[in-house]
Amino acid sequence: MTSQAKAFSLQGKTILVNGMASGTGGAITQAITQACEQRGAGILATFQPGRQLHGLVHCVDQQLECPVTDLSESDLMQVLQSNLxxxxxxxxxxxxxxxxxPNASIVFLLSAAAHQxxxxxxxYAASxxxxxxxxxxLALEQAAHGIRVNGxxxxxxxxxxxxxxxxxxxLLSDASRWITGTSLPVNGAGTELAS
Structure with a gap:
């Protein structure tokens, strides 16, 4: 394996994936799990204290279609509880x-709606x-420990x-070892998705 390929490898890493069983978060969780297994990474669905993790991925993504004028406090709290x-x-x-x-990576699923x-x-956008x-x-707090935090x-x-x-x-791989405190946009810009 070349040094460049090794930088993108998750081989030998243990990743905890926190996500929903359905919807966007579920689909992304499934894709991440399959990709990690193909790359030789161990995947955990529940936190097991005492086990060393190289990555923590949050794919929780509860959405609620509701204008702010009709939003109840309980609905708002439910979305905040789940997503935040x-x-x-x-x-x-x-x-x-x-x-x-050391050098572990934490990744949170955000949304384009959070920015625009x-x-x-x-x-949902608020959460x-x-x-x-x-x-x-969190990225600033964990920098001294070499832990990266991104979205x-x-x-x-x-x-x-x-x-x-x-x-x-x-973001989980060593290829992103100098990236922390930011969010990677995946928006399909320049394609038919942008319309």
Whole structure:
């Protein structure tokens, strides 16, 4: 294996993937799992304290189609609980347990809606925008430990799911060792997806 190929490899790594069983997060979780297994990485679906992790991927993606004027507090809290609070608290638990290896990578699924908004997606966009801010803070806090923290921001289009999974693989690999505190856009710009 060339040094360049080795940089993109996940061989020998253990990755915890936190995602939904259906929808965008589920599809991306499945693609990431298949890609990691093909690249020789071990995949975990639940956190096991005491086991060293090289990556933590949050693919949680609960959406709610509702204009802000009709949004109930309980609906807002449900989306925030799923998309923001649960991934943040799991990350905290993993970090407190000292389960992340040096040079590990944490990746959060964001959304293009977090950066540009979308009609009827106020709660969803807000939850993902909050994660975007958290990523920047957490990246600064974990830099001394060599742990990278990034997001990936896909447009809402099924044709991009494999590209999103490949983007996550890149962020988990050593090829992205100098990238932290940012979000990788996967938006299909310049193609028919942009229309």
């Amino acid at each position: 609070i649960q991934p943040v608290m799991l990350t905290q638990r993993v970090l407190q347990a000292g389960s992340l290896a 908004g979308a009609k009827g997606q106020g709660a 993902k925008a909050a994660l975007s801010g958290l990523i920047k803070c 990936i921001s896909p447009a809402a289009h099924e044709a991009l799911w494999l590209d999103v999974a490949n983007g996550v693989i890149f």
